[in-house]
Amino acid sequence: MKLDAQWIVGFVDGEGCFYIGINRHAEMTAKYQVLPEFTVVQHKRDIQLLHALKDFFGCGVVRTNHGDRMSYRVRSIEHLVDKILPFFEKHELKSKKRQDFIKFRQVIHWIQQEKHLVPKGIEEIRVLAKTMNTGRER
Amino acid sequence: MKLDAQWIVGFVDGEGCFYIGINRHAEMTAKYQVLPEFTVVQHKRDIQLLHALKDFFGCGVVRTNHGDRMSYRVRSIEHLVDKILPFFEKHELKSKKRQDFIKFRQVIHWIQQEKHLVPKGIEEIRVLAKTMNTGRER
Numbered sequence: 001m002k003l004d005a006q007w008i009v010g011f012v013d014g015e016g017c018f019y020i021g022i023n024r025h026a027e028m029t030a031k032y033q034v035l036p037e038f039t040v041v042q043h044k045r046d047i048q049l050l051h052a053l054k055d056f057f058g059c060g061v062v063r064t065n066h067g068d069r070m071s072y073r074v075r076s077i078e079h080l081v082d083k084i085l086p087f088f089e090k091h092e093l094k095s096k097k098r099q100d101f102i103k104f105r106q107v108i109h110w111i112q113q114e115k116h117l118v119p120k121g122i123e124e125i126r127v128l129a130k131t132m133n134t135g136r137e138r
Numbered sequence: 139m140k141l142d143a144q145w146i147v148g149f150v151d152g153e154g155c156f157y158i159g160i161n162r163h164a165e166m167t168a169k170y171q172v173l174p175e176f177t178v179v180q181h182k183r184d185i186q187l188l189h190a191l192k193d194f195f196g197c198g199v200v201r202t203n204h205g206d207r208m209s210y211r212v213r214s215i216e217h218l219v220d221k222i223l224p225f226f227e228k229h230e231l232k233s234k235k236r237q238d239f240i241k242f243r244q245v246i247h248w249i250q251q252e253k254h255l256v257p258k259g260i261e262e263i264r265v266l267a268k269t270m271n272t273g274r275e276r
Contacts, residue, residue, distance in 0.1 A: 001232065003232070004148075005144075006142040006143075006144035006145040006148065007144040007145070007147055007151075007232065008148060009145055009148065010142075010144065010145035010146060010147065010148025010149035010150075010151075010152070011148035011149065011151055011152050012148075013145075013148075013149055013152075013187070014148070014149050014151075014152025014153040015152040015153075042233075045272075046233045046234050049151070049232060049233055052232075094139065094141070094145065094187060094190075095180075095184045095187055096183045096184050134183075
């Protein structure tokens with residue numbers, strides 16, 4: 001199945017998520033690990049769409065999410081920077097999810113500057129991440 | 139905001155619903171009323187997308203759905219036949235929701251043939267409607 005860029009934008013406006021995970025990690029100097037991820041969750045009956053997204057972007061994995069739900073997920077900073085960010089810069093989201101995308105991109109830039117390795121940087125990331133994904137059901 | 143046809147297909151693959159309501163209606167000969175509807179539900183923060191869909195299709199209404207959620211809804215058989223069905227015939231859905239669309243179209247054709255005015259027709263519609271919208275959360 002070949003996907004059109006605008007179809008992907010519409011589908012991600014509906015079903016996509018730009019998420020910043022911040023997990024306790026005792027072995028790191030800043031004590032926390034920052035894990036940005038781009039995900040699209042879908043009922044397993046449409047798993048072929050998740051594989052089509054994976055083929056389109058040329059990165060990421062398709063995994064079971066929860067129960068009958070599957071997810072397409074990109075966590076690699078390199079793939080996010082090289083493939084996901086440029087795509088959504090070129091093809092702008094039309095929903096308020098674009099605000100989440102802009103914050104997501106900001107955090108990834110901070111990670112590239114290694115801000116996430118010091119407590120002050122973690123705190124800034126945490127403040128920004130808290131304002132993301134409001135108004136979502138899941 | 140101007141929408142691209144493929145964006146709409148992607149968004150509806152994610153968020154749209156083709157639904158056949160069958161309600162008890164004592165005053166009708168067949169005792170039931172068949173109400174097909176096409177809906178797209180969205181958090182109110184993205185109400186502008188629902189209005190953009192309404193503008194694109196030139197029919198339907200934007201209403202409160204439930205709590206913070208709004209919906210774009212087309213119920214008029216005339217508008218479904220003239221605007222919604224031809225759009226999704228020309229621009230095919232990529233998800234399994236296409237199966238729901240095909241059944242939805244079948245029921246609308248049956249309504250045009252007035253099958254929904256006799257008990258046997260209602261029963262056929264009920265059997266088909268039961269196989270729709272499986273694997274959805276809402």
